[in-house]
Amino acid sequence: MKIGINSPVVVQLPGAFSPWEAEAGIDELGAVAETADALGFDFLTCSEHVMVPADIAAQRGGTYWDPLATFGYLAARTTRIRLATQVLVLGYHHPLAIAKRYGTLDRVSGGRLVLGLGVGSLEEEFALLGATFEGRGAIADDALRALRASLSQPRPTYDGEHFAFRDVVVEPHAVQPKVPLWIGGRTPRSLRRAVELADGWVPFGLSPTELATLLGRVDLPAGFEVVLSPERALDPTREPGATADALGVLAEAGATSASVRVAADSAQHYREQLAALAAHLPAAE
Template sequence: MTAYGIQLPVQSLSTLFAEPWEASATPADLLAVARAADRLGFDYIACCDHVAIPRRLAAAMGTTWYDPVATLAYLAAATVNVRLLSHVAVAGLRHPLATAKQYATLDHLSGGRLILGVGAGHVPEEFQALGADFERRGAVLDEVIDALRAAFADEFPSHEGEFFAFRDLGQRPRPAQPAPPVWVGGSSPAAVRRAALKGDGWLPQGDPRHRLPGQIARLRELRELRGEVRPLTIGAIAEPLYVGEPDWDTGRRTLRGKAERLAESLRAYGAMGVDQIQVRFRSRSRDELTDQMEAFADGVAPYLTE
């Protein structure tokens, strides 16, 4: 396991993961972190997706959720190598032709750096406001993935499904990649099935370490039963990290200490069958975050394959 990426700060202010300093951060801070990730060899930078948050959830989730296409396109122009991940696009909120147009353009403009992460969503009011089907969102997402693959593969795609149908409608620009990878997010049985049978990757959502081996075994079982041979990139979200010994309270779940110790802990993910980890650093400022990213890239990453 050598690949590691990061969900960007600032673009989402959920109380589940945002640091206090992000509340007053600016686009310049977001840009600096993206450039640091690019310079330091991070595999990807990731941006979340919500269109609107209902008042009943605003205290926990916040209402700051940058649009992933606009955000990743902005950052694509300021970076060179780092890949651009939607983690995750709630694809059932939009017609698949509209989604294909947006993300194919992003892939075209970025020179083929898109990873399209998709998920079913969980906020019913958001679906209702946009005229999308919340109750059948899983079935809709299954079909959307098929429709997106068709649209990415052909200038004049053809799709005939239960929820969407189109043909003889051309879309350019074409994606730079012949088939932009689709990573499926979620840890429910339905999401694991979807990742196994329809995805190029799996993005678990909050699975603790002890659950991952069982989830990975289920992925492999489903793929074997179907005879699926397409490679699958298995991901994990690591515990919060702090490289070194902090002089402040980083929380009881945070992995902290010397680089070699952190690498030893993270190598356990690779032993489970994980291909890439999403890392998240505790920090009190943008500078501390980028310092942590540099300490990880220089001190921890070289030990991840031992």
């Protein structure tokens, strides 16, 4: 099971981030990324919200760094670690806008993009952006098909129910022949969407038993990625046994990758925790 880092600083959920993150900036984040890259972790994450209503921010948090700008910077400070949006909301973007912007990121990072994508649930944000909330699942499915047709193509063509284009040039485009697409969500429908239209599933808010049950109901394609997260931040320095147990629970539930947070009281402490966590990485091939 590979291990990726649920990046600190960039998302600050109430009760789930450390005080040092509120004061940290790009230098601290860049140092963490460099350490994760050098140690052999599989990916870094960054999520997306354009805005969160003030009354909802108390539950969902209000700090969300823009993934495109953040990853553009981190791409220059790393060499091999993958850069995973976790997640972009499909309804906020035209598929060709994602293909152009994130295809460019794939180019400048040397083919390290992973597009984590979701349907979205914050109706107020849809309304602010002029995006369609009702029927967003069907629109997202069509967007996924359009993305698959366009991400790695300089002259994409697509004719779908909600999106259609031809005789266009999108340059630069992604350098990966097939950019990995991960679908976020916690419902059976999100898992079916991931199996049918994407390359991986990133669920949230489900117990290991619930995850194992859902995964047991579907036939996963070869190479399909299941990215699960421990229920709490890991403390590999002080609790190596508990860390191993937590990762083992994810593997038993069907994870191919773990997306983890580590407990830390500073950026330097975070890097030290990553060094301890690296003992649990799979052996290099």
